[in-house]
Amino acid sequence: MDKVLRILRNAFCIIVAGLFVLIAVVTVCGAKGYSVASDSMNPELYKGYVVFVKETPFEELKKGDIVTAEFKVKDGTTYTHRIVSIDYDKKEIKTAGDKTGLVDTESATADQIKGKVWFSIPLLGYLSLWLTNANYVAVIAIFVLVIMAVSFAAGKFYKNKTRGDKNEHSEEKNN
Amino acid sequence: MSTAKKRTIKYVSLVASLILVVSYFSLLSPTSAYFYKSETQNAKLTFAMFDVEQTLFENEEKLKFDGATKLCDTEELLFDRVAIEKKITLKNNGDADARIVADITPNDEAVNNGLCYYVEFVEEKVSEPETDAPETVAEGEETTESSTEEVIETTTTSAIKKGDLKEYLESKLNISDSSTHDSVQSALDNHNATVEGSYVIIEPGESATVRIIFWSEYDPVMDNNGNEAGWQNAGGNIKNINYSCNIRIVAAQDRDEAVAEALKEETQPEVTTTEETSIEETTTEETTVQQ
Numbered sequence: 001m002d003k004v005l006r007i008l009r010n011a012f013c014i015i016v017a018g019l020f021v022l023i024a025v026v027t028v029c030g031a032k033g034y035s036v037a038s039d040s041m042n043p044e045l046y047k048g049y050v051v052f053v054k055e056t057p058f059e060e061l062k063k064g065d066i067v068t069a070e071f072k073v074k075d076g077t078t079y080t081h082r083i084v085s086i087d088y089d090k091k092e093i094k095t096a097g098d099k100t101g102l103v104d105t106e107s108a109t110a111d112q113i114k115g116k117v118w119f120s121i122p123l124l125g126y127l128s129l130w131l132t133n134a135n136y137v138a139v140i141a142i143f144v145l146v147i148m149a150v151s152f153a154a155g156k157f158y159k160n161k162t163r164g165d166k167n168e169h170s171e172e173k174n175n
Numbered sequence: 176m177s178t179a180k181k182r183t184i185k186y187v188s189l190v191a192s193l194i195l196v197v198s199y200f201s202l203l204s205p206t207s208a209y210f211y212k213s214e215t216q217n218a219k220l221t222f223a224m225f226d227v228e229q230t231l232f233e234n235e236e237k238l239k240f241d242g243a244t245k246l247c248d249t250e251e252l253l254f255d256r257v258a259i260e261k262k263i264t265l266k267n268n269g270d271a272d273a274r275i276v277a278d279i280t281p282n283d284e285a286v287n288n289g290l291c292y293y294v295e296f297v298e299e300k301v302s303e304p305e306t307d308a309p310e311t312v313a314e315g316e317e318t319t320e321s322s323t324e325e326v327i328e329t330t331t332t333s334a335i336k337k338g339d340l341k342e343y344l345e346s347k348l349n350i351s352d353s354s355t356h357d358s359v360q361s362a363l364d365n366h367n368a369t370v371e372g373s374y375v376i377i378e379p380g381e382s383a384t385v386r387i388i389f390w391s392e393y394d395p396v397m398d399n400n401g402n403e404a405g406w407q408n409a410g411g412n413i414k415n416i417n418y419s420c421n422i423r424i425v426a427a428q429d430r431d432e433a434v435a436e437a438l439k440e441e442t443q444p445e446v447t448t449t450e451e452t453s454i455e456e457t458t459t460e461e462t463t464v465q466q
Contacts, residue, residue: 013189016189016192016193016196017192019192019196019200020192020195020196023195023196023199033199033200033203034203034204034205034206035200035203035204035205035206036205036206037205037206050200050203051206068206076204077205078204078206079206080206124200125200125203125205127197127200127201127203128200128201128202128203128204128205129205131201
């Protein structure tokens, strides 16, 4: 049982450390993460993916690149679709989602484009998507509290066990 | 550094990293959305009916005439119960233009024995209330949505009485010499070839009628039957003369390739209909004529 717990603990530490390093690297490289909220880019990107987007000069963009752009209404919402045509003179792109292939009604100008998708990771986006839903927030809060309680209890148990083992060891020594 | 201190540092680092990671991924902005205000939305149509059955109307008519008439003879009372008018009306209840082609093929014996016909399209523009029909079709696109196209047809058959269509046909046909059968036949052949070689387009909500008038021409009948006595039975009544003729009305997408493909299809022995259509075949009705 101790061995299993140790393996789980180590795996958890590795994952957390790995994600920490990932965040550090993308931040240093100037990329920003977005959680994919719909399936319009299936099969390339699914809902729940995290895409890391790097700012790219307009001249370096080309047809076929997946970019994240702000909506014309400029309310902070963005969309991530594939470039289907690009006008370097007008600095304008037309995009489409992979799933339907329908060209988006809005074209995007250079100032709307946040950047080109550098890479994506599945599933990690669900946390932020869930947190926009009040029901999910409650579930996550309860989950965190449970984890904290279990960790506290496990820590107490381990501490008592260690103290108990130490007492036994010193008694044996005295005997 | 003691083991306990190392453990504490490790523990604190882990917690701090965990908090940072969870915070980072919790606060990501959502992206990716469906636009779906595209003007090409719903532009995908399925011409399902035309994929499966392109012949709207197929019938081998058995045309029965009471006698023969002489179109070229202006003294003769034309269409003395010897002309049959067939009207096949087609209505486009679908969402895309339909091209209608008529193909009339009398059998050889009928032709040799004097069967003549005149065919024309009669277009009727019908005002239909606007529906939620999709907009223009993008070239070559298809959808998996259920089809909304259909062209329905009704047919009527009526016998024409005396002189009903004499002036009408004479005005429609460019007859060089109305006194001879050959010139009349030539004009008829030219007209029919033009109509059958062309088509009418029915837009959504519109109707078109294919009108075919059949009659039996006097001179060929006489040539084949010898004399007028051959027209009468023992009681002195006019005998009937029967002809076979294949009538085929085809509907297809308004594209040359679609029509060519439709006409290539083998003829069906019975009249074809769509699920939601019905053919109203009326019995022979008599047209009242004022002489």
